[in-house]
Amino acid sequence: MSTTTPQRSRRRTRFAATLTALVVPLAAMVGLASPAQAAPAATATYTKKSDWGSGFEGSWTIKNTGTTTLSSWTVEWDFPTGTKAGSAWDATLSSAGNHYTAKNLSWNGTLAPGASATFGFNGTGSGNPTGCKLNGGSCDGDTQPGDAAPSAPGTPVASNVTDTSARLTWSAATDDKGIKNYDVLRDGAKVATVTGLTYTDSSLTKGTSYSYAIQARDTADQTGPASGSVAVKTTGGGTDPGPGPGDQVKLGYFTNWGVYGRNYHVKNLVTSGSAAKITHINYAFGNVQGGKCTIGDAFADYDKAYTADQAVDGVADTWDQPLRGNFNQLRKLKAKYPHIKVIWSFGGWTWSGGFGDASKNPAAFADSCYQLVEDPRWADVFDGIDIDWEYPNACGLTCDTSGPAALGNLASALRTKFGANNLVTAAITADASDGGKIDSADYATAAKSFDWYNVMTYDFFGAWAAKGPTAPHSPLTSYPGIPQAGFNSAEAIAKLKAKGVPAKKLLLGIGFYGRGWTGVTQKEPGGTATGPAAGTYEQGIEDYKVLKAKCPANGTVAGTAYAHCGTDWWSYDTPATINSKMAWSKAQGLGGAFFWEFSGDTANGELVTAIDSGLK
Structure with missing residues (x-):
């Protein structure tokens, strides 16, 4: 297998055809x-x-x-x-x-x-x-295109926070005709209209997180843009089931395209029991275009209207609410589980080509990302940014020649812009081969600006090598007959540590899916094949929840399960192998684990449960 091929499929399947079908030319509408x-x-x-x-x-x-x-x-x-x-x-x-x-x-x-x-x-x-x-x-009998709307007020400041109330103050908006009043928005919904620059909300629940923004209205009754958001958590409570700040990171990826063909929504994190067992969510993906962070899927991100049965809190979206889609559902999830931090991830296999331009002006890139992540409509939803550059100064879907220092320069600019109170993280290669991708960039210097690395210790082997040999896609260690030296988790972690990356800044990666071949007669790894096995969304890849019943594991190699059923051969992680990997992670002093991605798990979240229990 070429070392440029890992991580291809998890980044590529976006159900583009489904999205395209939603777009109707304006001329055809009316x-x-x-x-x-x-x-x-x-x-x-x-x-x-x-x-x-x-x-x-x-x-x-x-x-x-x-x-x-x-x-x-x-x-x-x-x-x-x-x-x-x-x-x-x-x-x-x-x-x-x-x-x-x-x-x-x-x-x-x-x-x-x-x-x-x-x-x-x-x-x-x-x-x-x-x-x-x-x-x-x-439009106004005089100038075009009409009277200007008021400016955004200043971001509100919270004070006098109690079990059931909080006081908000803000600086005035401006308008050429004068300001009439202000709407107070709590979690995106209007809760009060006031004429002054202060409001006390006295109808809150103890131990609960809220987000507030302010919107001005002028004397012509026009509303302007909302202010920045402030997060407020009332005192009292003490029922938060989440881990404390000293516990290990348990992070899962949530994909915006999963709401289409996969029919997987933020609410599933609640019904599966997973929300209480994780600490962080990476929301994937935002795009990188023209040296800037841009929206990945506007409809799924913030426009899709959720019905009551799909919503986290059982409340349907309305046609006129300021924010809908996954962002609003994540806001509701954080209200129920205040311990969860949400990080917006940019790039991925398909959209990493834009990082080369971004690296030419890191400060401008960081500023564009900050403006998008901190957009007043959803600033309270996100707790930081993740960049998934596949791969700095190396080849992925495309080849990059930005130089070994480019990742560190980008990381430094992001940290400067986002500050110490936001998370800044990155997903990185696990290619520990001599002269491989880990050797292509200065990951140690970049780590000084990142809170942690999500080390993609999966997709080492797969049916892009159509004839085999069959091999586990996420081996924990090397084993006799492994097709490529340096392609395993232990060597990747060891190499990053040796280069100076602190162990606590390394998270071990788990795939909630399997990779497989067909035309295989040999049960053990190393067999020949005729091509990729059939998969629900793409050949050669299938969710764990499907493989568990379709092709149950009947062996293990290098800490990963494998299954031979008929002429198909699959490798994937099970609760048992995940438990062993978590024990290894703790012994290595790592900062925790992450996984790709939630929708591959069972309806009762058994793989998330294994990560949670294994890291306790």
């Missing part, structure tokens, strides 16, 4: 609307609510400023070349070249005097709208 009769006693105001580099969220607010009821509204505008509107909500949107027309839906067209309606859309590019028309007339 025919071009004709402007209605001009209504000068109304305004339309544009706000760019957020910008994540590769795209943005735009919003228009239509307000009836007259004395008679407005029966319908149509907003038109032009975008400059290079800026486009995409999917829209709360309006039918059509386009002809760079000209856009949005028309009310059946339920939000009638506006009484003083009433307003808002619709939004996702877009790409950096331009702003011009030539705004509302029902055929000027």
